[in-house]
Amino acid sequence: MIGTQDPQSDPVVRLAAVTKLYGGAKNRVTALDNVSIDLHRGTFTAVMGPSGSGKSTFLHCAAGLDKPTSGTVHLDGVDLGPLKERPLTRFRRERIGFIFQAFNLMPSLTVVDNVTLPLRLAGTRPKKAQVNEVLEQVGLSGKRGARPGELSGGQQQRVAIARALVTRPAVIFGDEPTGALDTRTAADVLALLRQAVVVAGQTIVMVTHDPVAASHADRVVFLADGRFVGTLERPTVEQVTDHMTRMGSWSDRFATNEAEDGVRR
Ligand SMILES: Nc1ncnc2c1ncn2[C@@H]1O[C@H](COP(=O)(O)OP(=O)(O)OP(=O)(O)O)[C@@H](O)[C@H]1O
Numbered sequence: 001m002i003g004t005q006d007p008q009s010d011p012v013v014r015l016a017a018v019t020k021l022y023g024g025a026k027n028r029v030t031a032l033d034n035v036s037i038d039l040h041r042g043t044f045t046a047v048m049g050p051s052g053s054g055k056s057t058f059l060h061c062a063a064g065l066d067k068p069t070s071g072t073v074h075l076d077g078v079d080l081g082p083l084k085e086r087p088l089t090r091f092r093r094e095r096i097g098f099i100f101q102a103f104n105l106m107p108s109l110t111v112v113d114n115v116t117l118p119l120r121l122a123g124t125r126p127k128k129a130q131v132n133e134v135l136e137q138v139g140l141s142g143k144r145g146a147r148p149g150e151l152s153g154g155q156q157q158r159v160a161i162a163r164a165l166v167t168r169p170a171v172i173f174g175d176e177p178t179g180a181l182d183t184r185t186a187a188d189v190l191a192l193l194r195q196a197v198v199v200a201g202q203t204i205v206m207v208t209h210d211p212v213a214a215s216h217a218d219r220v221v222f223l224a225d226g227r228f229v230g231t232l233e234r235p236t237v238e239q240v241t242d243h244m245t246r247m248g249s250w251s252d253r254f255a256t257n258e259a260e261d262g263v264r265r
Contacts, residue, residue: 011038018071033226042165046214049223076170097164154185213241
């Protein structure tokens, strides 16, 4: 069933006892503190928490953009730890999709060329049917030749989503993917991501500050001071807002009351 964490299926993302330290002995920051979590295929997870709680660090470590100081990250069954930079880059290109707040499109390239860029970088010739399929999926079939500057913010983010989907990645990581969009456009983009999960079985992990965005996920995990301190399944906007409001003073209670929620601590 979509949205539940099936303990029988292999997790597509597995972090085990991941710690990430920044700085030296004098100015050490523990950005992630012994974090363990399993994320399963076909699920949509939102990661929330106060500023500085470790959300970006979590995303970067989970996606192989940064190496943990200790602990292990498995993605689609592959231990990222031993991979050197080049195979890791290739792995990311082939198996991971990214969506950023700032879209990160190439301004001089058309929609089609932006979408097919990851395939071409991976040395694969894009199949026309594959490209048509993702463009249709994101509602941009009529904009194939347009350049990003000719598109609205929502349309640009749809191009970025198509680019993330085209490699059929094991996971798509989103860093505030709706952060630069107005409410209505954000809702459309989130519906599109949700559809990719429900219809195509895509796995999505998204960092967000926005309770409305988080409410589109199957599950919200909350970080505070580099630790998971709570989760919500099938969250409503009100539940997420309530959790965020209470988090500061309640983080210890979350840690004890919600230990059976599938987040391994
Ligand atoms: N390159 C770095 N060097 C030193 N400290 C860092 C570095 N990156 C992050 N940190 C620190 O690690 C902690 C977690 O940062 P992180 O960016 O993961 O938090 P965040 O939850 O994503 O914050 P925000 O919501 O503000 O983006 C913070 O205390 C931050 O200052």
